[in-house]
Structures are given as C-alpha cells and as structure tokens.
Amino acid sequence: MDVIGQITPWLMENIQYVIIAxxxxxxxxxxVFISINLKxxxxxxxxxxxxxxxxxxxxxxxxxxxxxxxxxxxDKVSRLDRDCQRLDGTLRTCVxxxxxxxxxAFEDTGSDLxxxxxxxxxxxxxxxxxxxxxxxxxxxxxxxxxAGVSSYFLTDEEKExxxxxxxxxxxx
Numbered sequence: 001m002d003v004i005g006q007i008t009p010w011l012m013e014n015i016q017y018v019i020i021a022x023x024x025x026x027x028x029x030x031x032v033f034i035s036i037n038l039k040x041x042x043x044x045x046x047x048x049x050x051x052x053x054x055x056x057x058x059x060x061x062x063x064x065x066x067x068x069x070x071x072x073x074x075d076k077v078s079r080l081d082r083d084c085q086r087l088d089g090t091l092r093t094c095v096x097x098x099x100x101x102x103x104x105a106f107e108d109t110g111s112d113l114x115x116x117x118x119x120x121x122x123x124x125x126x127x128x129x130x131x132x133x134x135x136x137x138x139x140x141x142x143x144x145x146x147a148g149v150s151s152y153f154l155t156d157e158e159k160e161x162x163x164x165x166x167x168x169x170x171x172x
Contacts, residue, residue: 092122099164101157105132116157118165124148126165128158 011018051059097120105114113133120126128150130141143152148166150158 094121095119095126096122097124097126097165097168099161099166099168101161101164103157106134114157116155116161118145118158118161120145120148120162120165124166128154128162130155130158 097118099118100115101117102112102115104112114131116128116130118126118128124145124147126145128143128145130143132139132141143150143154143158145162148162150162154162
C-alpha cells in the first residue's frame with residue numbers, strides 16, 4: 001500500500017482532532033498576524049513622527065535647510081578669511097613698533113624736553129623723528145628708515161630709539 005492510503009483511514013477516524021489542530025494553528029497564526037500588524041502600525045507612527053521633525057517640517061526639508069545654512073556659513077567663513085588676509089597685508093604697513101628716548105639736548109634747559117622717536121612697520125620700515133628743544137627755539141627732524149637702516153646719520157639717541165622699536169617685535 002501507498003502512504004496516502006495508510007494515512008487516509010487514520011485521518012477519517014481522527015478528523016475532529018485534525019480540525020481542532022488546524023483551527024488552533026489558524027488561530028495562532030491570526031494572533032501572530034495581529035501582533036505583527038500592531039507592531040507595524042506602531043513603527044509606522046514613529047516613522048511618520050520622525051519624518052515630521054520639529055514644528056511640522058519633515059526631515060528632508062530640515063536637512064535641506066541645514067545644508068543651506070552650512071553653505072552660507074562656509075561662504076561667510078571664506079569671506080572672513082579673505083578679509084583677514086587683506087587686513088593682515090594692510091597691518092604689515094602700519095606702525096607697529098615704537099621706540100622713544102627722552103633726553104636733555106642743552107645744559108641750559110631744565111628737564112628732558114628733547115626726544116627721539118622711531119615709528120616702524122612689520123618690515124622695520126618707517127621714520128625716526130627727533131625734536132630738539134632749546135630755550136629760544138625748537139627743531140624737529142624726520143629721517144626715513146628702510147629695513148631697519150637709515151640712509152641719514154643717526155644720533156646716539158635716534159639709534160637707541162630705533163633699537164627699542166626693533167626689540168618691540170622680538171619680545172612678542
């Protein structure tokens with residue numbers, strides 16, 4: 001005999017148990033299906049909530065907005081960098097170093113009313129100013145300085161003021 005021929009009489013004798021077992025299996029499958037459906041609905045709600053983002057905007061719109069803000073910030077940083085480079089170039093030609101020496105040019109005057117002042121930029125270019133104060137007259141002299149050296153004769157006080165100004169950069 002074949003296998004189906006042997007199973008058929010047993011099935012006919014126990015049909016009520018087979019139907020109960022199949023009903024239980026269907027009922028169990030239904031419970032599993034409902035459970036999965038509930039979990040899927042909950043997951044869908046969480047997904048929708050996440051996609052809504054803050055203030056009702058969806059996540060894609062928020063990301064696009066943030067990407068645009070990052071682009072704007074990058075552009076602003078680039079502009080600021082260019083401005084800093086331009087200002088740095090301008091700053092190199094501004095007076096950055098100052099040296100001042102006060103002295104008494106004449107014995108017949110009181111206090112140290114004469115002075116020598118060096119005004120230099122980052123490249124040690126600038127001017128040495130000297131003011132000689134006397135009772136009857138005062139004189140002011142200006143001597144150009146290029147790369148820390150003047151093509152004019154400098155007095156001891158002017159040399160000292162120039163050295164002070166050049167030391168200003170080395171201390172920083």
